[in-house]
Every structure is written in C-alpha cells, then in structure tokens.
Amino acid sequence: MTAPADSLVAICPLEALTPERGSAALLPDGTQIAVFLLDDGSVHAVQQHDPYSGSNVLSRGLVGTHRLTAEGEDAERLVPTLSSPMYKQTWDLSTGAVIDAGGGAKKPIRVFDVEVRDGQVHVATAPRPGTGSQDDEA
C-alpha cells in the first residue's frame, strides 16, 4: 500500500545519500528516521530507533541481503537487510520484519514509504500501517 502523495515530505536530494549506507533524517513531527540508498538504486526508510538498544542509531547499521523463502512461496527471494550497529539484530529493510533477533524477542521496526521524484527523496510522514511493534515507542 502506498501512502497518499500529500503525506510525503521531501528529505534530501538523492545524490546526498551514500550508496549502501544510511543517513538519519527528521520528519516534520520530530520523528527520527533512517534512510538508505541501496546498490540496486532503491531507497528505503525505517525508524531510527533501535528497539533492542533503545538508542537512535539504525542509520548507522550495515545493509546487505538475505535469501528468504516466504510462507506459501516456492522460490527463494532476495530481501534487503539492515543490521543494528549495536547488537547486530537484523531486519528486512522492505518490511521491517525481524530476520535475526540474536536469540531474543522479535521486535520489528516501522517502515516508511519512499518515493524519488525529480531527484528528490520523499518519505511518508507516517509509518506504513502494520509495520513496527506496538510496544516500541520511538
């Protein structure tokens, strides 16, 4: 589901992002987000708050990929991943689902829809519904 166009906010020019690294950004309501430009040219945004360490650091995590066979699917697919710089828990960057909780509880993260228009990165002002966990107050 894509958010209505009027709820997107311009963050920065695409070229300001560093390939395969994250940048922290602020939404108008003060929410901190982490924005990533991946090797395939896609841009992703998730919450900056690391639900495991409680610090605002996810933009400083490492990106990568993970081969995943989702339920009901036969073929493996490659999903983009993000690992926390604190304790290395890993999420699916496109859905916020936990891939590796490091043996602890699964704490998914909020995902924000992103659109690149005219070379500008736009991010939704609210998280995609159904992403993130209820108890994690960023």
Added chain:
Amino acid sequence: MTVPAPSPLVPVRARSPLDGTRLLVLGGGMTGHRLAARLRAEDPDGDWSLTVIGEEPQRPYDRVHLSDWFDHHHEDLLSLETGVWDDPRITLVTGDKAESLDRSAHTVTCASGTVHEYDRLVLATGSWAWAPRAEGKDLPGSFSYRTVADVESLAAWVAERGETLGREVRGVVVGGGVLGLEAAAALQGLGAHSTVVEFADRLMAVQLDDGGGEMLRLLIQDKGIDVRTGVGATAFRPAADGAIGTAELTDGSELPADVVVFSTGIRPRDRIGREAGLAVGERGGIVVGESCQTSDPDIWAIGECASFEGVCAGLIAPGNDMADVVVDRFLGGTRTHSRGEGGTKLKGVGVDAAAFGDVNAMTPDALEVSFVDPVHRQYRKLVLSDDATTLLGGVFVGDISLYSQLRPLTGRALGADPSAVIAPEGGGDALAGAELPDDAVVCSCNNIAAGAVRHSVNEQGCHTVGAIKECTTAGTVCGSCVPTLTKILNQELAKSGIEVSRALCEHFDHSRAELYKLVEEGGQETFTEVVAAHGTGAGRGCAVCRPTVASILSSLGALAGKRHNPVGRQLGSLQDTNDHVMANIQKDGTYSVIPAMPAGEVTPEKLLVFAQVAKDYGLYVKVNGAQRIGMFGARLEQLPEIWERLVAAGFQSGHAYGKSLRMVKSCLGTNWCRFGVGDSTAMAARLEARYRGLRSPHKLKIGVSGCARECAEAQAKDVGVIATHRGWNLYVGGNGGAQPAHAQLLVEDLDDETLQRCIDRFLILYIREADKLQRTARWVEEYPGGIAELRRVVVEDSLGIGEELEAAMQRHADSYVDEWAEAVNDPERRAKFVSFINAPDLHDKSLRYVIEREQIRPARSEDDPADTFPTPLAAKEHALAGAAQLSQEDQ
C-alpha cells in the same frame, strides 16, 4: 495420588558416607590441593570437615611450573585453583608444620602448639631435596630448587652477588636431571653463567637413553650452558668473604662457583609417619597399597611421601591419581592406584626432550628403532616388542611432537611402520588415521582418558579444544597433550558428521582464511568483485561478511603497499559504524575519542589540548585498559571538529575502533626504572609505529616489559616482549578477556631487528590464517603442530617465506597514513559526519546526561528527569555551578 514436591527451602540430599567425619591432610602441596578439590567436587553436599596444613606460607601452588616464577616474579601466577578454599567445609592452615602424630588419640600436634583431631588422616607431606655429602655444601650461596622460597632467595642471591663481585655470576648446578636443567636455565635467565655437573654419564639419566642424553647435551650446550657429566662435586671452598666460591670435582678439577644449586634428587618426607610407627619402605616413604591406605586403617598417604610397590614417585601424575583414589575410597568406592608407564617432559629450559616407557629397551628381545640427526639436533627412538608391533617406549629430543601422540599407546599396537613414524619428513603422518583406544590416558597429569575426551565432544557439545579443557580438565596442567586433544576432536567431529562449518555466512562458503587466500590470489579490490568471484550467488552481503571483506581488502592493500583507505569511500559501506566513523559507538549512540599514545607517553602540552577539548564539549574522561586516555559522549557530527583540534596538537588515531593494533603497552624500561634491563618504552614506540593501523581478524594488543618483573603484563597480550640481560624474549597468543590465556614463549634472546622480524612474520601469518574474529590465543592454540610448528615457521623460517612477510609488513609501515588527519582535511568526508541529513543543526534530543562522580554519564530511565541535561556540556556546567555555590556557602 500425588507426591508433594520437595520444598526448595529444605534441599534433599543423599547421605554422604563421610557425614560427620573430620578429615585432616598434612601437606599443603599439589596433591593435598588435588584431594581437597576432588572431594569437594565429588561430594558437594557432604557434611564433613577437611583441614589442610601446609608448612609453606603460600597457598598450595603449582610446583611443576616453579621455573615460571622467573618469568612472572609472582607466586600468585603459580597458584592452583583457589575456589576450593572458599568452601566453608575446608580449612587451609599455612605456615604451620605438623610435628607429631598420636595415632591412639587421633591427634596431630603442630609446631605452633595447635592440636588437630582427626577421624581420618591423609599424609601428603611430599619430599625434601637431598644433597650429597660434601664439605662446604652449606656455605652461603648454596640452594635447593624446590619451593617458591628457594627460587626467591636464589634470585636475590644472584642479584646481590653480581653487585658485590662486579662481574658475571658463575653458577654450578649439581645434578643434571629435569629439575637441574631447569635450575641451570633459571640461573642463566638471572644473568648468571651456569655449569651443570652430573655424576651419571648423561643428562636426564633416569629418563633418557644414551643417544637421547647425548643429543640433549648438544642442545643444552647450544644454549650456552656448560655440561660436565661423569663427575661429582666433592667439596666447596669459600671465597675471601666467606660465601661459596669454588667447587672441587671428583676428577680433581675445580669450577668457579659463586652460587650452587643442588638438584640431586628427592627423599620422601616420612618422619612423622615413621615416628608414629607406620610401616616405612626400604628406600623410605610410608608404605601404602593400591587403596593408598597405610598400615593404620585410619591413615592414608599420597604423593611423594608414599611408597607404593617400593617406589616413591616424584611426578605429579601418580600423586594426583593417589589423591583421586583416596577420595573415591572415602566415598565408598573401590578405585585402585596403579603406576602406568609414566612419561617425563623437560620444561622451562627452552630445549625439548621427552620420554616414556621402556626407554632403555630392558624388555627381553625388545627392538629399538631410532633416528639421529646431530645437524638439526634431533633424536627419536621407539622401543617395540620383538615382533615390532607393540609400542613399549619412546625417547624424543629436539623435536617432541610425537611424544603426546605416542605416549598413550604404551603397551598397545603402534599401528604403523615404526621407521615411517620417526622418519624426518612428515613422520607423524604415518599415524594420521590411528585412533587411541577409549581407555588410553591422554592427559596423564589429570588422568583423563581418550574416551572421556570423546564423550565431551559427542555428548557434552565441546567443539573446541578450549571447551574440552574446561569440561574435562585435560590439557590444563602441563599442556603437552593439547595436540592429541585437537586430533581427537577433529576425528570425532568428522566421524559424527558434525561439520564445523567455517563458512562465513550465507554469502560465502569459505572460511575467512580461505577467502583471504582467494582474494590475495584473485586480486579483487571491491566487495562487488569479491562477491562476484567468490560469493554464493547474488546478494550484497551482511553484517558478518561485509566487515570481514573490508578487513581482508584493507590488510591485503596495506601489505601490498597499495593503501586502501580503510575508511574511505571504497570500503566505507562495508564497515561497522565504528570503523566507518573511526570511533567506538557507545550505548547511547554517541562515540568515544581515543587518540594513540605510543608507549603510553604523552607530553603535558598535548595533554592540555586533550583536556581543553574534553572540557569544551563536557565529555567524560577515562583512562582505558590500553594505557590510553579517552573522552566519551561525542556526537557523530562533533567528531571531525574534535579530531581537527587533536590532529593539530599532534595526536593521531589510536584505532581504538578497529580490528587492528590497539596499543603497545609498556612499562618504564631503562630510562627511569631502577630494575629495567631493556628499553621497553622505546621498543613499544617502535613497534607501535610499525604495526599501527594494520587491519587483522580481531583486535591486537602488544606488550613490552623491560625486565622479568613484567609490569606491562606482556604475557597477557597477543604479542608479548620481555627484556632480559641477553635481549628480548618473544611470547605469542596471550589474551585477557573472557577466556584468558597466557602467552607462550616463541623464542628467546633476540636483538631488536630479529625481534621485529619475528613479530612481522607472526602477525602476517595470523592475518592470513585466522578465522573471523579469532584472537591470536585461540589461533595459536589450534595451530596445526602447536607452538613448536609455529616456531619452526616463524623463527626458523621452515617455509622459506620469512623475507616475503617482512617485506609485506615494511610496505604496510611505509604506506601508513593517519586516518583522522586524512579525514579532517577532506571536506567530502567531513560532510558525512552529520546529525540529520535534512536538519544538520539539530541533534538527537533523546540524549540526556546526568552527573556522577563529577563527570557525565548517559541518563537511565530510573534517573529523575529533573536531574538530566540535554548535552554533556549543560550537565557539566550545572555541576560546576553547583560546586561553586557550595564552596561559596562554605566560606
């Protein structure tokens, strides 16, 4: 019907046969300790009391490694597991001596006058150092070599005598057995010249055959120790000041002797038992049977004071076994003591010699197969049954790598062609497939059989040598069986199909070492190239392989002299935040700033700049474990401006954030310290300048101590360097951390250049071959062939790669550039240090600080929000204002 569960407040336990028993052990040595530890472990809930009385002032210590005292200069490092003394049931009395035993009253009276009652008594009084009758043998300057007190007074005497005489001290060691050779090496280590005088016609006459003794003589002489065999000392003459001065030998010759150490054998300390009327052996010692009970059913005897089958054993392994037997018997068992084919290994001398079983082929019709190479100083001999199938004994001098594999096979089929086994090239391979029977004792010190080791691998999940050691205690005393443990481990893992996957992650099937080699040969320079050439398929890596590849590319680049900027654009996206922003992330997401302080030196001028920066930002300041000062609490966007000021003052990056050299710790060395014998500070600065910035599989720490007092704790470092009067001793594979390891001695007596070359070689081998995040301690432990093989590769350059490795390290040193200086002068890099890409003037407002012990710390949820501040500076200023107000009120 339900049975009520036992209340947890009233633990239910089986009655112990020892409940209510008062146990008394005379003798605070290794066997006494063993007995206490074993009883505690076997009967954790038993309601008994155990008192151990030791004459020495120390807690029981590891006498086997007495010579290590010269390296550590501290008896604590010899201490045996001390947890046993915390058991409320166990009492240790030190510094008191049992004087008499009253068997009918069941009491023991001590020198202090204390009377101890017992229900069961264990004699573990050990032995005393016997010295032959010789005129003048009690002159000042004559020592035995048995206790910590002995070695302490020996060291003090040599130091004092050297000062008095103003020349090299000349020592004579009477006795060329294992202990005598250790004493000779110790004397040499103290800066004295030493001569070993042995009455028999060869060294280690009890353990070695003629051929082995002769090879050992060459090796000992190679070390600069003189050897005189076939002669005894008949008398000692005083020097002008009354101290010992000259030794007269049986052949009429004389030796200068400023210090004499007697190591001519031991005699059981059986007086107390003898006077109480216990049966005593012909050659001394309290007579015991296979239950270790004496002629009095309430008294047992273990260790060197006990005579079993007419023999008092002077080794720790039978002593430990006897302690175990007594504990088993106390608890109602039927275990019996037997003397296996013990083996002996020379330690602490820097020369390898070991033997076991029937070394002199006394078994009727026994066959001997030997290999002698005087050029390379190697001697190997196997003794076999007349049909050449059963192994009866073996002698190894110069190269003892086969000893630990073969000793457990004593009395069993060798399973290979004996001449192939001892052949010079790849001899051990002849045994490669052979398996030890389950009941073959692998670790003779702790009496652990191959079956128990297998059990730990298969049933208890021990998949590393370290885990096996912890679980079974095998390999924890003398360590000589570690290669065998490794072999059993690998065999069992292969058998059970447990593939210990060394694959990095889903993106690479290779281990780090394999990938390193592939990239080195393939010449890939970016992650994209590496993953395309060696990866498992499409994908962009993960938090495991990306930093690993970054480290490999960075190491290879540096060693090739083509500097990959480790934190530049090319590798930047691969690295953890620490390496990427060249600072260590802290729990609140801020960073530490820890500049290098080579050798721990810092000028007041630089220190002022450091202090001013910390003050201007309100940062927390602490000296860390690496002999460096750090400031903590800096936000990402503050790092370039902070470092700009530090770089301008002459500070460089300390790489505290990297898997790289963290520091070279040193003591004061010779410039200031009155004890220093080598300039450890200058050497530390030199080594840090050479290895700084080198990326490695894990962090690296180096220590340099200026004398054997070892204030830099070099033996707890990956690379440890200790000065002696003859140069530098090099240790490798030490570690603090969660699994501490003592570094192992790699080579002794190096000059500056050779030291550096050895470290070059060692570090590059480690970087090439270690697994991801494997410290040198584990790498050295698991090195195929052990420290001896590593020594051959590094010191003797057996692979002929030494020069190549040194040249590579030179290229690294030549291409080194300070990462932070580079970054602060690069506007594009600096621009990446930004709080929010769309709001660079704002910062994370969830950060809060409080004051603790006059400095900041991150606020915690339980802190009152009213006491917290949004920045370190605000917190600090509030604290200072508060302090000022208080002091005004005081006035």
